[in-house]
Amino acid sequence: MTDQIELHDHDSAPEALDKVIIRFAGDSGDGMQLAGTRFTDSSALFGNDLATFPSYPAEIRAPQGTLFGVSSFQVQIADYDILTAGDQPDVLVAMNPAALKSNLEDLRPNGTVIINTDAFDERNLEKAGYDTSPLEDDTLNSYKVHKIPMEKLTKDAVDGTGVTGRAVLRSKNMLALGVMAWLFNRPPETTIEWIEEKFAKLPEVAAANVAAFKGGYNYGFSTEALRTTYTVRKAALEPGTYTNVSGNTATAWGLIAAAQLAGLDLFYGTYPITPASDILHELARHKHFGVKTFQAEDEIAGVGTAVGAAFGGSLSVTGTSGPGLALKSEAVSLAMMIELPLVVIDVQRGGPSTGLPTKPEQSDLLFAMFGRHGEAPLPVIAISSPSDAFETTIEACRIALKYMTPVILLSDNNVANGSEPWKLPDLGGLPDLKPDFITEPNGENGEFLPYKRDAETFARPWAIPGTPGLEHRVGGLEKNETTGNVSYVPSNHQAMTDVRAWKVANIAHDIPPLEVDDPDGADVLVLGWGSSYPPIKAAVNVLRKSGTKVAQAHLRYLNPFPGNLGEVLDRYDKVLVPELNTGQLRFLLRAEFLREIEGLNKVDATPFKVEEIASKIQELIA
């Protein structure tokens, strides 16, 4: 029956914007993540460049209407290459007083607020800490305000679809989305199809949501104040096929791809933890790729099962966040000692301890570097944005398999839950990761020497159970440098400690040199790692437009560093490292290169704003 509701066409041409930043905010039960994601996807399909930043409370059902129960989703869409979800929203959709209160200060002056007035009753105002209603006092004076009775409109729209009672208002996020689709000229058809597919098993719910969406869209048509609409044209991205992808999804796909490239089954041993669990969820959907997911009894068993599967010849991966990385430490050291390939993914979040589970931070770098007992260096590499996740994940697997070592792959909340357009790679161009399983004895007397190393990589051979004649034992006790038998000989321990360190250090020869983007011969270099890439790059772009000279480089490899890093640093008077911690990469650079490094550091639960980085750069140049 909702098919019968006709959608009105826009009768005047929209005003074109080069970019717009929209934040959907509401109670965590209001469905803002879904509305935001859908708005994003329709913009992606429309051809905009975009970047998103979801933010939600750590509590699953935070008390309704409260400030700490507010969930928001910010998206920037643009007709040019943008990198971040933007510093200041141009438009705020506020579904209740708490959402307005906690987000209004971020809105740019003269920005637009779209308000669900039905939620502004006395109780909700009080919960949000408003003494008088912001709809009536002068709180909103400096903004363009659209007051919309979204609950009443939802009830009217949903009437007759079969959905009744309290369930009716669940569709109000679709009503809000309809208004936004109208206002920003997003093609409504793709969203209607998406709703119908999403709720295919619940036809009444689908009908209610479509009706609410159309109701919002048509409300835009019939409301004078919403007659001026906007559009953001397609972005001139590099030619290719694009999809909109989140970091966790792309990480999961990278693992699946790496397993295919290696010709191995993928084994993912893990324990649910925010914000890493979506990697597990994504992998669990793709068992037909030979993916085995193992939801273990705890973090230790998560990595333990992965170590066992690595011994058996799988591409083995464990995924976690900070607290879990701490628990896995001993088993990672075992994998390092017995020299098996293992990828350990740490999707960082605010720490220490339980910290801020749903907020971004880059504060596990030093733990990834040093969080093991004994002399236990491991390769550490970091993903810089959702569109970098696929390739960097494959790279982590490549290093693990080639060098028979655990590799720590750092992601974080920004990468994991943020999304952006990703140009699909040429699959034929991906590296061959096929391991050389050893099948014949390698000793001079026909014996198998499990620690006899490859002359170039220092990797030991991988002999998997089931291979006749190569039965051998590995273990955490120090091993003789060729036979692998337990050895307490002091000089052997020295030699083995040295060779394990060399093996990792030597990877520097197998990674690309650090590329520096420095078109104008600058004196200041901004050096980043991980998810501070998008705001750094955006800040550098902004500054260059105004004629400022600044160089920029980004580290994917944190251990070992690219071989030319020292020489790159030497070329600049000042080096700035922005990172969401108190200065961890800076600490490593100072220790390694004995030189001064400037830091831009914060741990305030939000990603860097472009403006923050740009003004710090200017400060250094001045």
Added chain:
Amino acid sequence: MTTLDYTRADFQSDQEVRWCPGCGDYTILASVQKHFAQMGIPKEKVAVISGIGCSSRFPYYVDTYGMHSIHGRAPAIASGLASSRPDLDVWVITGDGDALSIGGNHLIHALRRNMNLKILLFNNQIYGLTKGQYSPTSEVGKRTKSTPMGSIDYPFNPVSLALGAEASFVARTIDADPKHTAQVLAAASDHDGSAFIEIYQNCNVFNDKAFIKLTGKEERDDNRIYLEDGKPVVFGADDEFGVVLIGGHARIVEREKVGDGAIHVHDASEPDPSVAFALSRLNHGPYGPTPLGVLRKVDRPTYDKAINDQVAEAKEARGDGDLASLIASQGTWQVGG
């Protein structure tokens, strides 16, 4: 395939065995090596995974694939191996401290999942490798270096614990009875799924004679209750004692007082674990009449098979995964070109 006429020597590695002379581990090692020779499984298909402790040195001495891992984690590591390689025969060697203290969580979950692992828990009721602290199976009041006034920890009954953890196969044997050990190992090999075997093992250095009631010439016949399927549970030098079940409890009786009709007939395949549990409560430590043998052996789907079945099922239903369609699965758009 060639016939596998192995002898024990085929499963002896070239490493010198380094347990204390007289340690019960030697007998168990010999029993297991002999069993491996008779299993009919090619040795390259056998993997032995251990944790940390005296018993956990075991893999070094067995010429199969093996891993001496970290404290308590062997069941987890072995679970990863068994799930990813269902073609292998995976054995876990652990001790009372390794399996019941630091690794208790992994043990119960491996049993609950019915992972195809043969788990041998060498119970010597002491920490040997760290030189003699009390363990989670030591008796209350035990004086050790860490408990000079006596232990105040109430001990586990490992067999009861395994039954409570939904184990599909639970057995107990003793180092001093290699013949019985051989039978129990054979029954475990015959079982599809996790098999938990508690092996009483004498640590002659730090806890000598802990099992004297079961090993001493004088006492052993009165204290070994051998459970055999389909047979009445009787024991004693002249089989003068028996076990009856009353109101769900197992009780030791004098046969002649109750008559043979009342004696419980053992059936390890009984689906309800409460009978096996009742039998397991006949003792709480080796201090009196103690059930030995297979308490429980029931069929249940195994995790390692199920996880691989799901992969096969998914391939069957959806075909082999195609990477190009995967990365395009969330909708794509075209720019330029």
